[in-house]
Amino acid sequence: MSVLVFVENIEGKFKKSAFEVVSYAKTIANTLNQKLTAISIGDVSDTALESLGKYGANKILNVNSEKLKSFINQAYASIITQAAKQEEATIIVLSNSFSGKGLAPRIAAKMEAGLADGAVGLPEINENNFRIKKTAFSGKAFALTELTSVIKVIALNPNSFELRDEITTPEITTFEADLHSQDFNTIVKEIVRTTDKISLPDAEIVVSGGRGLKGPENWGIIEDLANALGAATACSKPVSDAGWRPHEEHVGQTGIAVSPNLYIAIGISGAIQHLAGVSSSKTIVVINKDPEAPFFKVADYGIVGDAFEIVPKITSAIKALKES
Amino acid sequence: MKILVCISNVPDTTSKITFSNDNTIFNTTGVQFIVNPYDEIALSKAIALTEGGKGSITVINVGEATTEPTIRKALATGADNAVRVNAFPRDSWFVAKQIAHFADGKDFDLILLGRESIDYNGNQVASLVGELLNIPSISIAKKIDITENTAIVEREIEGGKEIINVSLPIIVGTAEGVAEPRIPNMRGIMSARTKPLEVVEPIDVPLLVKVVQYEIPPSRGAVTLVDASSPEKLVELLHTQARVI
Known part of the structure; x- marks a missing residue:
């Protein structure tokens, strides 16, 4: 055997x-x-x-x-x-x-x-x-x-x-x-790879954005942070439903469940459906301006404040760390 | 086109999940049940494909009598008739065997179901039924286009998508984006009451897997808050304490 x-x-x-x-x-x-x-x-x-x-x-x-x-x-x-x-x-x-x-x-x-x-x-x-x-x-x-x-x-x-x-x-x-x-019986006609992106299900670090980012035009700060960390990008359900981001980035109960070493949630309040999809993450970081956001209850680290100010500073600190 | 849509009856997505009897039984007290959200996508796609008299939709559910409201909801949304296999859906293998047994010889062109149920998340039934009926299966489809006897299906893969060409009959598990969600209108709700719902008895299936016990993920310790004025402190903690970067 x-x-x-x-x-x-x-x-x-x-x-x-x-x-x-x-x-x-x-x-x-x-x-x-x-x-x-x-x-x-x-x-x-x-x-x-x-x-x-x-x-x-x-x-x-x-x-x-x-x-x-x-x-x-x-x-x-x-x-x-x-x-x-x-x-x-x-x-x-x-x-x-x-x-x-x-x-x-x-x-x-x-x-x-x-x-x-x-x-x-x-x-x-x-x-x-x-x-x-x-x-x-x-x-x-x-x-x-x-x-x-x-x-x-x-x-x-x-x-x-x-x-x-x-x-x-x-x-x-x-x-x-x-x-x-x-x-x-099945014939693969074409494979389309988004080569510049890290695949979400097996990413070791995931940077995820929610409605708190106010619109798709503001996703630059998420992408910059993800690039600095070598992370995949993700989003909450309202964001993919609104068409700000593609469905394949939706993490949660009716989207993809992820289990990275580090999950960084930015501007996501933490609805029970979203939390279900990230609960196996080893470390969870939450950045949200609302101190009452339910996501803080399941986070390991958190910052209460404005993502637009905080996230670029984190990105710079990570770049500095990687260079040192 | 003759379509079979498999639906499963699952706890509402907002449900808090608890267990009883030493964590061996899922506690359904106070839990609202719904059509599995991914199966709703499958049903919505089936409706889009058959609209204007271009086919028929049968829905099948493996469940006890308590699932009938969920089946009626599917009929109200737009299915033509329904079948309930009168059994507790013990596991994916059991359910797939019932569906394959029902579908065998009935010449369905297309079998649709959600990519997974949100309770046991097996993502198994499409492939199991495909194997049992000896037809191709695509377990997670993002897009389905059908022209006559051929389907072009987009399948999700790590870091991209794959476009597949396949002849019918096939079975496909649907993910978000496959169809615009449909909801029942008043006419649908009225007509659902009189649409046929047949109840059939299950076939015997040997037990291959059983859940021994459930476990709720351990809760995390209290959150460590970092002041918004010094976000670089967070990076330091992630590096030296959590050691994840």
Whole structure:
């Protein structure tokens, strides 16, 4: 038996969330005294594949195909399921990324496996049960979930597991999966990347603006601060509803849930729906002119005052810190 | 076009979430239930696609009799008929099996549902049903355009979007921006009472996952306030105390 981890690449490169799932899966494999096999699909160089050895991959199955360079849900699910069977894997780990969210259930359905999606920690494993903590109620709670099936699929939330170095020299082998035309029903026509922006769900720092900024023309101070910090930008629901910012920046119960190391909320009062989406952030900073804003109750640090005066000063202080 | 919209009955977004019986049961006392907001987007899209007699909309809900007001709301908003699978929606796998069982062989061109329910946030049902019916699934769509038998769907990805071309039938999970929200008008509310709502019994599904216990996120300590006149102090605290920058 073994643990199988799917490592997602973006244009041939692995991001931090890919290393997180490898390191997480390795920790589980160690607990169970099993080997860790990683599977990569697309066009990834051997050097990139070898980098997975830093976090303990014993073996890497490489599916290198031009046809599979972009994400094709059904084909990917077929490949990973076939690999799991070959490797006799009983635990399959992947990232709860946008693609992972579509992929994990299809794999689980193929294998009649229980799925823990949005996992936020390592499983508690003992002879009789396998339990894992996952987010529920849009960040308002966690659910300790027991997987009772033989095969188990885990989709790990980005930024929920600290990397643990464990150097191995993985054996890289080509994996040939048996695919059919129906696995290729979807055709990716185009990928549009906003290259200048940091992706929100896996950002380590997020700078978020609310109605307190008064209008889209004032977003410069948010962007300047985000640039200084290497952070992603986000917003509250009223802001995206008003069309000041795109929907994909909306953080909260009906938007994206984030769990960065640092979440800076500027001019956001902190409605319960918004707080749900940010409650797993490690450190929360709130800047608001209203001392009664509910957001201060869940913040670690706060400044009561005018964002238009305060934020540029913070940006300068951060630039000074980075230069020193 | 024949569309199936899957709706789930969830606590209102303003609800405070609490649990009882040693944190094992979600406490529904005093909680208002609504159509899952993402499913409302799916329904609104279905209405836009079928307006002017261009098709029909069936809504399906897996739930006990208490969910009927939510189903009636969907009928009032614009669905033509509804099906309730008479069972507590135990988990995503259970719900997906019921939906797939119902939809199998009924020739729906399009199955729409919200990208996730705001209670258990599985984001699983679209992909599970897709797999069970052996049709393509797109779990988080930002835009859906349909011409005859082909859909062009924009899917969210990290740091951008992907534009996908796919032939119907498909199942799609809808996110914000897919459709202008629809709300029931008086005529809709009146007609909803007489629209057909069929109740069917569930099929058996083996248990693969169960929630053992819930947990409320730990509350943070008191906020450390920094004076507005010295914002650089905040940067220092984030650097030396919180160590996040």
